[in-house]
Amino acid sequence: MRLSVAIVCKNNADTIGRTLDSVRELDDDMEIVAVDSGSTDETIPMLESAGARVIESDWLGFVKTKNKALDACKGEWVLALDSDESVLPDLARAIKDAIIKPGERTGFMVNRMVFYRGEPLNFAWQPEWRLRLVKRDLFHWIGLDPHDHLAPIEGEERIARLAGDLRHDSIEGGFGVFLEKQARHARTMAASMHAEGRRGSALKLVTSPPGAFAKQLIAKQAWRDGIPGWLAAASTAAGTLMKHAALLEMDLERRSPDPVRGENPS
Numbered sequence: 001m002r003l004s005v006a007i008v009c010k011n012n013a014d015t016i017g018r019t020l021d022s023v024r025e026l027d028d029d030m031e032i033v034a035v036d037s038g039s040t041d042e043t044i045p046m047l048e049s050a051g052a053r054v055i056e057s058d059w060l061g062f063v064k065t066k067n068k069a070l071d072a073c074k075g076e077w078v079l080a081l082d083s084d085e086s087v088l089p090d091l092a093r094a095i096k097d098a099i100i101k102p103g104e105r106t107g108f109m110v111n112r113m114v115f116y117r118g119e120p121l122n123f124a125w126q127p128e129w130r131l132r133l134v135k136r137d138l139f140h141w142i143g144l145d146p147h148d149h150l151a152p153i154e155g156e157e158r159i160a161r162l163a164g165d166l167r168h169d170s171i172e173g174g175f176g177v178f179l180e181k182q183a184r185h186a187r188t189m190a191a192s193m194h195a196e197g198r199r200g201s202a203l204k205l206v207t208s209p210p211g212a213f214a215k216q217l218i219a220k221q222a223w224r225d226g227i228p229g230w231l232a233a234a235s236t237a238a239g240t241l242m243k244h245a246a247l248l249e250m251d252l253e254r255r256s257p258d259p260v261r262g263e264n265p266s
Helices: 016-023 043-049 062-072 089-100 175-195 202-219 227-255
Strands: 003-009 030-036 053-056 077-082 085-087 107-116 129-135 139-144 147-152 159-168
Touching: 003 016, 003 043, 003 062, 016 030, 016 043, 016 077, 016 085, 030 043, 030 062, 043 053, 053 062, 062 077, 062 139, 062 147, 077 085, 085 089, 089 107, 089 129, 089 159, 107 227, 129 139, 129 147, 129 159, 139 175, 175 227, 202 227
Parallel strands: 003 030, 003 077, 030 053, 107 159
Antiparallel strands: 077 129, 085 159, 107 129, 139 147
């Protein structure tokens, strides 16, 4: 088998149809492997209708769950996708060419582009290169949840970049819903950092959020995306603020086993 598409999902019926449609014709010799962590919507029926092999699993965290999907694949190459990502036509053509004639390459990076209300954000978070197409036996997922990434198991990477874009529908439901997701990710990241012995910093709480805002708005020129670009920059700053706030709170909880100590009685 030449290609496997690995997906992790839970209750993603709003986006996974686009994901499945986008990979349908990548290769004649292909499988779709999905690790589902308890979907109660139409996600699993949609996967089964597309011919995917569905593995039901408890949520193990981002890194471990994605490794479970990767380990279940049988293809020589694995295209790793989130359930809110889809392959645009130019990228699909590049993937087809890459797996037929990879040369000495063992992996390929793709540019992930966020879409909002059906339109791409051409500047916010751009470019965002992610290693997503790899030789199955040579790579695994590592990192701190939720910021996982593919890395070689041993040896050196021989990586190239592919033309085209990977569509990312991470703002389905609007920026209000996106901020709720940012809050969950911020807490997860803070917990991962805390477990590694990293401690909170009042200075970073003050300086990092405006730095993140300026990076997106000015350095990335998110302002050129109009109001959505401003909202993207603001949500990035908010996520950074929540991460550092959560990490500081975890330090406080570590020093004081009494959860109500220090609370304002009013």
